[in-house]
Amino acid sequence: MDLGFLPMGELMDLEKRTRMIVAVALAVLMALITGCGLLSPFQTDAKPKMSKWDRMAREKNESMDLKKLKLEPYAEKVGGELTSPEYEKFASNTRVRVAGSAEDYRDFRAKVAWIEVEKIDGPDSSDEDRFSYYAPLKQGKFDQTIRLFAGKGEYRVTVRLPSTKEKDRFYDLAQFEVTNVNPNWKRDISRTRIGREMDVKISRPVSGLTEAKGAFQLKGSLGKQPNHKVMIRLEKDGEQWEHLISTKNGRFSAQIPLFYGKGIHKLTVLVPDTDRENYFNEAASLWVKNRSEEKRNPIEYFKHYEKRGVKLEQPLSGGGSGNMKYRIKGRIDPDAPFAEETENLIVQTKKDGEEATYFIPVENYRFDDTFWLRFGPGEYEVTVNVPEITDERRDYFRFFGVARFTVRNTAEKDLRNLLPSRGIQSDSDQIEKLARKLTRGKEGEREKALAIYQYVAKNVRYDVQKFKNDTFEYDDSALKTLREKEGVCQDYSFLTIALLRSIGIETRFVEGYADGNRHAWVEVKVGGQWLTMDPTWGAGYIDENDRFIRKYSTKYFDPDPAEFQKTHRRTGVMY
Incomplete structure (x- = not known):
């Protein structure tokens, strides 16, 4: 085997590389023996690389006259202190840790500390310039990371502890101001005290400010009273829509349409009041930025929608359009009354006084079919029904409405006497x-x-x-x-x-x-x-x-x- 020879220059380079490898190996060995860490040869500092927003916050703090935070009189009464933050005015990159304690916590009438964040140079809307956290009190201590939710600007943070005498009353422990140097809007999902007590959790979306196009998926759980329904409320620019959602094993899930066009929609999850019938309390809220400019009409739901376990997946809203026909898709809860016996849904369309009826087959508790828009172009009122399940013999059918919405036919032709219809499978x-x-x-x-x-x-x-x-x-x-x-x-x-x-x-x-x-x-x-x-x-x-x-x-x-x-x-x- 011919080993060959290296030129002298290359041989010297090889020796240098060998010495370097040996040196690094010895350093690694020493580090393992002594328990010391290694610095990257490309780093000049052992600390993680700082983001530009962190650097900006640090530089701003270095230029400020930082003054120690003073506590409010209630602190002395309950032996309260704030361990973080330390200053009454400072700068930060989006997040701030708020931690403290109270010695005389045993008499508190609530088990949370209330931390209210207010954007003092931001938008005028009360929904947008305040955000509350309810930090659990454990042995009189609380520790909560808060978010400066509305981007760059000035914020006022007020920390409050519960009253020792009155329920639902809090007193100021401390107040400080913080400048957020980061322009990006980032929100947590907001939970009220009732939401925390009922153990309401939102698993999707994961953020309190998210983006979607036309609709988004909401998922969550209800730790206490898991079999109760929850209500959702969607709001934007003075318009509002409310809808009940069933829970199953404490979990709820729904596709939420963003009816009101482009911009921020606020969604609130409400839970039943334990003392008042047919009354709901706000539990959690989040904001969704809709990228779609399309505006839709809410679907009108009737009592049999929930009672018979119907869940529409298509459409999610009214005001859609179809070219001579329109798709309807969804499912029926197998545990709902008469679910197994429900073999069809009945869809009725109405336009200019003319009505048509279509049967939508249900198989394995699911339905996915189309119905015709037979009376030419224009807007149709569509009602979805479930059949009455009975053994009584009749020469007529009885059914119950579950949902109603509108749809526009874009086709120019009127084919009322040519298209298939109930019992008439002319497309077979x-x-x-x-x-x-x-x-x-x-x-x-x-x-x-x-x-x-x-x-x-x-x-x-x-x-x-x-x-x-x-x-x-x-x-x-x-x-x-x-x-x-x-x-x-x-x-x-x-x-x-x-x-x-x-x-x-x-x-x-x-x-x-x-x-x-x-x-x-x-x-x-x-x-x-x-x-x-x-x-x-x-x-x-x-x-x-x-x-x-x-x-x-x-x-x-x-x-x-x-x-x-x-x-x-x-x-x-x-x-």
Whole structure:
């Protein structure tokens, strides 16, 4: 193996490096033996590097005439002292340690020291220029690091100890002024005395001043009375929104929308008063800077929202927009009453006096679906409902409102008679495939409508028992009728309308009466004119023994209006 040779210059460099390594190794060994630390070769001082704000505070303090802090008369009465800070006026970088004690603490009527921080050259708003800390008193001692919350400027700090005679009364122990040299705003989460007593903790956000865009996640816990609801209050520029949040195992969580546009929103968490029913006390507060300029409307919640355990995740506020349809997403608390039996939510939309209803399926206690904005452009009022859970048989459905909000449709078209609707799955591949098969080779809308009328009337059997027993179900629909080939007037109409709409023919569900009974039939737009058809009556009749007799007839496809009105009375259209 050829070892080669180093030139003399490089050999000398190698020797120097070797000596340096040996020297460092010996120094390390000596440090381990003697317990001494090592200085970095790039440091001139063993202390951590000081930030520019710390340097500025130190330099300002060096230029000031620092005077010893004087205590207030109450200090002598309770044997109080302040060990930190030492001066009545000084400078700091954002934080200040406040520590002290009282010898005669056993008679105190509260277990905290009250430290109030006031920005004396800052904004005029009472929400922004004061901040309170309630430092626990342990064996008469307290130790609290406070934050100079509103950036650069002058602050007054007042330290107070509890009264020995009166509850909820405090007396000044000391007062000092401090100049914050750091311009950055940093806040702690504020907790009131009640919030501390109830052990209210906010785990998210982690700071008392945070930023978000449009919404933020709030998480926290309630140590005492863990099963009680908490109230949240959102405020900005005189506007205010309040909402109740349920706790589970003492924890609460909610996505909070920032309704009022760009700027600072104040959020306050309130807890139930232990002595007064339906009364809440402020427990904690924080501030959120919204980067979004968009303003939204609060959602209106009803009592069944909490009672039935509904939690909307989308939308979080009203005033949103959609292009012909809008998404709704959320969950139902599995422990809430009737949670397992709640298989659908009912969404109702209203615009210019017109209403439409949609069923939103719930699976594994979650829902995520869309509903249509079928009445053209403009603002819609949307109500979300839960069904009444009952064993009673009825020919109608009863439900309870849980939330209401507004949404704007940006689409220009009015597709009320073409879009899918409750029970009418005209967007189903199975429905469309059948419709195209039935109308293959047919010329014009009239022939296509007749072909579909004929199929439904000939293939669906009238369910006499369903009619007599009022056994209507939430899943009654076109697809169910197609599968079971049986139903009553609404089911004949559901299937007929779904087939026609699936191939782009405008059709509507007509409500009314026939021979004194509630009835439903169909109107279809053919050649720009509305044509009436009743596939139920075209399928046959019920004899004197309450048996359905099949007897297909075209008599009820585009019947003479005068003759039709002798047996049928139209009351309106259902969307």
